[in-house]
Amino acid sequence: MIEDAVRAALLEDLGHAGDITSNATIAPNAKAKCVLATRENGILSGIELAEAAFRAIDPKLKFTAKAKDGDRVKAKQVVAQIEGNARAILAAERVALNYLMRMSGIATYTAQFADTIAHTNAKICCTRKTIPGHRAFDKYAVKCGGGSNHRFGLDDAVLIKDNHIAVCGSPAKAVERARAYVGHLVKVEIEVDTLKQFKEVLTAKPDVVLLDNMTNEQLVKAVAQNQKDNGGSVKLEASGNVNIDTVKAISETGVDYISTSKITMASPTLDLGLDIKIK
Numbered sequence: 298m299i300e301d302a303v304r305a306a307l308l309e310d311l312g313h314a315g316d317i318t319s320n321a322t323i324a325p326n327a328k329a330k331c332v333l334a335t336r337e338n339g340i341l342s343g344i345e346l347a348e349a350a351f352r353a354i355d356p357k358l359k360f361t362a363k364a365k366d367g368d369r370v371k372a373k374q375v376v377a378q379i380e381g382n383a384r385a386i387l388a389a390e391r392v393a394l395n396y397l398m399r400m401s402g403i404a405t406y407t408a409q410f411a412d413t414i415a416h417t418n419a420k421i422c423c424t425r426k427t428i429p430g431h432r433a434f435d436k437y438a439v440k441c442g443g444g445s446n447h448r449f450g451l452d453d454a455v456l457i458k459d460n461h462i463a464v465c466g467s468p469a470k471a472v473e474r475a476r477a478y479v480g481h482l483v484k485v486e487i488e489v490d491t492l493k494q495f496k497e498v499l500t501a502k503p504d505v506v507l508l509d510n511m512t513n514e515q516l517v518k519a520v521a522q523n524q525k526d527n528g529g530s531v532k533l534e535a536s537g538n539v540n541i542d543t544v545k546a547i548s549e550t551g552v553d554y555i556s557t558s559k560i561t562m563a564s565p566t567l568d569l570g571l572d573i574k575i576k
Contacts, residue, residue, distance in 0.1 A: 329382075335373065335374045404441040427561050455485040456507070
């Protein structure tokens, strides 16, 4: 999967003529040594994809990782060293950096959320709102930052949302139908946006209930109701209006999971750069 994604990214960048600037200005056999270094503090993610980009251009390039995914890195820290053909290094530079900067940005932003709620048992989760074709990398970066993955796709868990309920007729009926369809080995989650709906679906015993856009006061009541009715056996997930300023208070309501698209769709990139020297 990595190789296919990297090849597509390189083709997008190089087109059919290749790097005409480097080809015009640099001798074919020129050698260079360079380092990939951070420009700011953060969490590293994507080093394997960066290496794959350089090796896809020239397998003879020597790539030496100086840090690993999930490491907390400091500004000006060298995370990799590359030696070999100068044209090849420059041809792969942008694709390698794009992967590193985006994935490290997601990991870093996720870590800010995870650190903020570390005093509770709640886990921060990403969603399916990812860049098309890059979901595996986005979700991997979330894990590098200490977050958890929600569903990877539509086929690995049931998540009953408002549109499903509208067609099915009622939340409880939707849970019952889903349970009968997938059996006990697949988790069934249902989204509700009122406490009335929440109490109704508890009787159907889903694995998880997603509490959508509820106030913190409502979340506290839902946690208490779940404890009273099921001993807390149904997991509760809060979603909606989740950001770095609100996540601490949400985590303190007692929910098990907090999901947000912001860690994959609104994370800033982590600034990294390539510094090259003629060998």
